[in-house]
Amino acid sequence: MDSMALISRAETAHELTQSELLQLLQDQHINDALFAAADRVRQKYVGPEVHLRALIEFTNICCNNCLYCGLQSQNRAITRYRMAPQEIFALAQKAVQYGYKTVVLQGGEDPFFTADILVPLLRQIKGLGLAVTLSIGERPRSDYQRFKEAGADRYLLRIETTDPALYEKYHPGMSLANRLRCLQDLKELGYETGTGVLVGLPEQTELSLARDILFFKQLGADMIGLGPFIPNPDTPLKDAPVPRLTPALKVMALARLLLPDINIPATTSMETLEAQGRFKALQSGANVIMPNITGEEERKNYALYPGKNASMPSARARRQLEAQLKAAGRPVSAGYGWHHKSR
Ligand code: SAM
Secondary structure (H helix, E strand, O other), X not given: OOHHHHHHHHHHHOOOOHHHHHHHHHOOOOHXXXXXXXXXXXXXXXXXXXXXXXXXXXXXXXOOOOOOOOOOOOOOXXXXXXXXXXXXXXXXXXXXXXXXXXXXXXXXXXXXXXXXXXXXXXXXXXXXOOEEEEEOOOOOHHHHHHHHHOOOOEEEOOOEOOOHHHHHHHOOOOOHHHHHHXXXXXXXXXXXXXXXXXXXXXXXXXHHHHHHHHHHHHHOOOEEOOEXXXXXXXXXXXXXXXXXXXXXXXXXXXXXXXXXXXXXXXXXXXXXXXXXXXXXXXXOOXXXXXXXXXXXXXXXHOOOOXXXXXXXXXXXXXXXXXXXXXXXXXXXXXXXXXXXXXX
């Protein structure tokens, strides 16, 4: 079928086969039509509102060695930090003052933050009336269960790539099977579960991206956060070519067509790669922004890739962002921004 016809069918049926996804990923003449269709689907299912989630990057200590990531354990070029639970709580209080309804606690896989440390902190933060998203990597199911019982609402765990050969190559000592097990556990335990991929990894093919998109649908993801891979000079992938934004926007737009009512952030890596990347994402299917409220010193060292984290963690920065969004016809939501399933 002609690509334009595929887009209009997907806009109403929300289905595409692997070969149809591949065709749309490869066809560079339909990009604007694809972005416009994803924008209409976003408007129809989740409306104009943008949900803001306050991001707290509370530790950059990580026992994993993902080859693309600046936090990888073998990187000696960054200063490692770990915030104390009470510092994390103080930032959550700030999030409330700034007007946020959700905090996202993200970090490397830091063995200090056992369930015994995190459970009381989660209970304390939940006492502030916030929704809590965790993004702290692979854990045993029993930990996920304890976090859920303590009030955690959502969990972000990107699959990064569903391609078994690429996964093994870029994640030494880790396994795709365990990452899939984690995502399955999170779904079963009732989390709003987010996943996503890196787009533009060396040797990643469009076929592999088509399979990633089908995986999002098969999992029944509640959120999809994806972005371009940006080479980090302190990692083994430092010499990889810098990708363009368009392929990541296309994967995101296709995810919106297939999962019309989910939450999709305009990610920091999109903004880092291209000026106005965040606004382009918001016009191509995205409906969430995660402003970083971590202190300046820590943010500097949460160096996943170069150029990350320019935004200021203040109430004024939030007001500016709200005004910009409003001017673009995208008011900031006053609610929690849950995933309301429409189908
Ligand atoms: N440790 C947790 C995990 O594995 O889910 C959360 C922290 S991890 C640093 C957050 C995300 O950063 C990863 O899922 C990965 O996709 C992204 N990331 C790491 N290095 C990157 C790079 N060079 N370019 C773009 N994104 C990157």
